[in-house]
Amino acid sequence: MPDAPIGHIIRNARQRAGMTQTALADAMGVSVSYVNLVEHDRRRLKGTRLNDVTKILGIDSQALDGETEGKLLADLEAVTSDPSVADLSLDRAQVRALVTQHEPWAKALVALYRAGQRDQGLIAAFSDRLNHDPVLSDSIHDMLNASTAIRSVTTIYDEGGDIPAAQRDRFDRILSEEADRLASVAQSLAGFFERAERPGTSLTAPEEVDEFLYDRRNYFPAIEEKMECERAAMGDTVIPSSGALVSRLESLGITLRRSPLHALPSGTHRLTHYDRSTLMLGEGLPRSTERFEIARRIAEKSATDIIDAEIDSGSYLTSDNARDRARRALYAYAAAALLMPYDAFHAAAETKRYDIDALAMDFNASPEQLCHRFTSLRRPGSEGVPFAFLRANAAGYLTKRFPLPRLPMPRFGGACPLWAVYAAMQTPDLRHRQLAEFPNGDRFFILARATRPVASGFGQTLPSYSLMLACDALNADRLVYSDGLDLSSAAQAEPVGPTCLLCPRQNCAHRQEPSVRAG
Amino acid sequence: MTTTVLIAEDEQNIAESLRFILERAGCIVRHAADGETALAEARADKPDVLVLDVMLPSLNGFDVLKTIRSEPVLQKIAVLVLTAKGQSQDRQTADALGADAFMTKPFDNAAIVAEVLRLGSQT
Numbered sequence: 001m002p003d004a005p006i007g008h009i010i011r012n013a014r015q016r017a018g019m020t021q022t023a024l025a026d027a028m029g030v031s032v033s034y035v036n037l038v039e040h041d042r043r044r045l046k047g048t049r050l051n052d053v054t055k056i057l058g059i060d061s062q063a064l065d066g067e068t069e070g071k072l073l074a075d076l077e078a079v080t081s082d083p084s085v086a087d088l089s090l091d092r093a094q095v096r097a098l099v100t101q102h103e104p105w106a107k108a109l110v111a112l113y114r115a116g117q118r119d120q121g122l123i124a125a126f127s128d129r130l131n132h133d134p135v136l137s138d139s140i141h142d143m144l145n146a147s148t149a150i151r152s153v154t155t156i157y158d159e160g161g162d163i164p165a166a167q168r169d170r171f172d173r174i175l176s177e178e179a180d181r182l183a184s185v186a187q188s189l190a191g192f193f194e195r196a197e198r199p200g201t202s203l204t205a206p207e208e209v210d211e212f213l214y215d216r217r218n219y220f221p222a223i224e225e226k227m228e229c230e231r232a233a234m235g236d237t238v239i240p241s242s243g244a245l246v247s248r249l250e251s252l253g254i255t256l257r258r259s260p261l262h263a264l265p266s267g268t269h270r271l272t273h274y275d276r277s278t279l280m281l282g283e284g285l286p287r288s289t290e291r292f293e294i295a296r297r298i299a300e301k302s303a304t305d306i307i308d309a310e311i312d313s314g315s316y317l318t319s320d321n322a323r324d325r326a327r328r329a330l331y332a333y334a335a336a337a338l339l340m341p342y343d344a345f346h347a348a349a350e351t352k353r354y355d356i357d358a359l360a361m362d363f364n365a366s367p368e369q370l371c372h373r374f375t376s377l378r379r380p381g382s383e384g385v386p387f388a389f390l391r392a393n394a395a396g397y398l399t400k401r402f403p404l405p406r407l408p409m410p411r412f413g414g415a416c417p418l419w420a421v422y423a424a425m426q427t428p429d430l431r432h433r434q435l436a437e438f439p440n441g442d443r444f445f446i447l448a449r450a451t452r453p454v455a456s457g458f459g460q461t462l463p464s465y466s467l468m469l470a471c472d473a474l475n476a477d478r479l480v481y482s483d484g485l486d487l488s489s490a491a492q493a494e495p496v497g498p499t500c501l502l503c504p505r506q507n508c509a510h511r512q513e514p515s516v517r518a519g
Numbered sequence: 520m521t522t523t524v525l526i527a528e529d530e531q532n533i534a535e536s537l538r539f540i541l542e543r544a545g546c547i548v549r550h551a552a553d554g555e556t557a558l559a560e561a562r563a564d565k566p567d568v569l570v571l572d573v574m575l576p577s578l579n580g581f582d583v584l585k586t587i588r589s590e591p592v593l594q595k596i597a598v599l600v601l602t603a604k605g606q607s608q609d610r611q612t613a614d615a616l617g618a619d620a621f622m623t624k625p626f627d628n629a630a631i632v633a634e635v636l637r638l639g640s641q642t
Contacts, residue, residue, distance in 0.1 A: 148625035152536035
C-alpha cells in the first residue's frame, strides 16, 4: 500500500545533523543507494532500521510514523476533488511532492480551502436567513410601503399643479409620518444585524473538535496522569470498584439517585440527569453506562483545571461551541482513563488481542467505551493498534468519527454504503468483519457491530448505533477477529470507496451520486 | 368615458396619494382597506378597474382576485395587482389567477395612472 511520505523528514534531519548520505549509510550499516531511496520515499523504513535512524539523527519516532503527512495528503485529496477546481486538471502525483517539498504551502492550501468551505456555509446560512427571517421580511415590507408613499407624494409636488390647501397639509403629514417610519425601520434593522450571531460557526464546531483530537492523536498524558492519581486514591484495585466510584462521587459533594427513565427531569430520550449536586441515573441502565456516568462527573469535579488547560492549548478550537464540545469529549476521555487505566488496559488489549467481549467483562465497559479507549492507546513506547472509529445512527448518519491518515472519513452525512458499519445494522449483535480495499489500493481490516434497540417502556426507545473499528490490514493479525481470514496481499478483498462523490468506481451498483473523480 | 376605480390598499397614505393622482386623471375612485370590504365594494359597484394590494388584512389580495374571477358578474373587472414584495413568484401567482396587470411598489405615479386608464379603456 502507498505510504505517507517521510523521506524528506529524514533528509532534513540528516542535513541538520551535518551528515552526508554516506555517513548515514555507514552509521546504519546499509548502502548509500538505500539511504537515497529512503529519502525519496521509494523504500520504507521499518523495525530496527527505523529505530536506528531515529537514534542516529536524534529525532522522535513519532515524527517518522507518517501520520501527519498522511493526513495532509488525505486533506489535499479533498481539495483536488472539489468540483470548483475540476477544470484545472490537477495532477495528483504532484500533491505528494507538495507535501514533501513544500509542506507549509500544502498546509496553507488546506487551511484556505477549509476557510472557503466555512465561508460558503456562512453565506448559505445568511442567505437562508435573509430570505426567510420574519423580522427582515416585515422590515422590507414596511420600507417599501413607506418609500412608495413618499415617492408618490413627492412626485405630485414635483409635477406642481393646483393642490388644495387641505390636501397639501395632508400630504405634508404623510411625508412626515413615512419619514419617521423609515427611520424606525432603519433602526430596527440596525439592531437586528447587531444582534445577529454568526450562524455558520456551529457548523464547523464538530470539525474543529475532530482536528483537535486528531492533532493530539487522541492521547492526553496529563489527563491520564491525573486520573491515575484519582484511581490510586480510591484503593488498591487496578480497576475501580463501583462502590469506590460512588464513594468518591459523594466525597466530591454529588448525591447519586436512581429514577425511572420517564421521571427524569431531562426527558425520556436521555438516560441520566445531572444538576451539579445530584446525579440521577435512569433505572435499568447497563452497569457500564452507570459507571461511566459516575466517572465522568468525578472527572468534571477533579480534572477541570487540567482539561481547561488542554482546551486552551487547542489552536483548532476557535469558537465557544467547539471548546464546549471538546471539553465534553475530554471529560469522557478522563472517565475512560479512570475506568480503564492506560497500562492495564493496553496490556490486556494486547494480550487478549482486542477481544471486545473479553475486555468488556474485565473492565465492566461497553463496546463503545472500549472502542473509544482503543483509539487513545497512543503513548509513545506502548502504543496499541492505530484504529479509526466510527459510530453511525439508525439513519446512517455518522455521529462520531476518528480517522486514520489513509482512511478519510466524510465530515457530513454518510460514508460508502459498502462499509461494514452499515451491514451491521441489519443484524444487531453480530460482529461483521471485512477486508476492504479502497480505490487507491489501501487495505483496511474493518470490524463492525450494531447494538439492538432497547426500549425502557412503551414509546421510550433509546437510540441504537452501529460501531466500526478499522485498522491497516498490516495490523489485522494483532486482532482476534482476523483469525481464519486470509490477510495476504493476494487475498480477495471487498472493493469499497470513501464516499460516492470521491470514489472513482464508476460501475458500482451502490452509487448514489456521480463521482467527481475520473475512473 | 370616466373610469371607475376601486383601490384595495391597507396602507392609508399610499391609498390617499393613489386616490389623488387617479382623481386628477379623471377617474372616480373608491377605497377599501381590507380584502373582505374590497370584495363587497366590487360586488356592489362593479368598478372598471381594481387596484389590488396583495398584503391585505382579513382576505389577502390573491384570495380576492380568485373570488372575483370565479364570479361571472365580476369577470369584467380589470385587476391591477400591486405588491410590495416584487418577487417573481407573486407575479406568477397573479398571472395564474387571472390578473390583467402587475406592478411593484414603489410605483411610478405616471406609470400607474397610465396603466389604470389603459385597463379602464378596455372594459
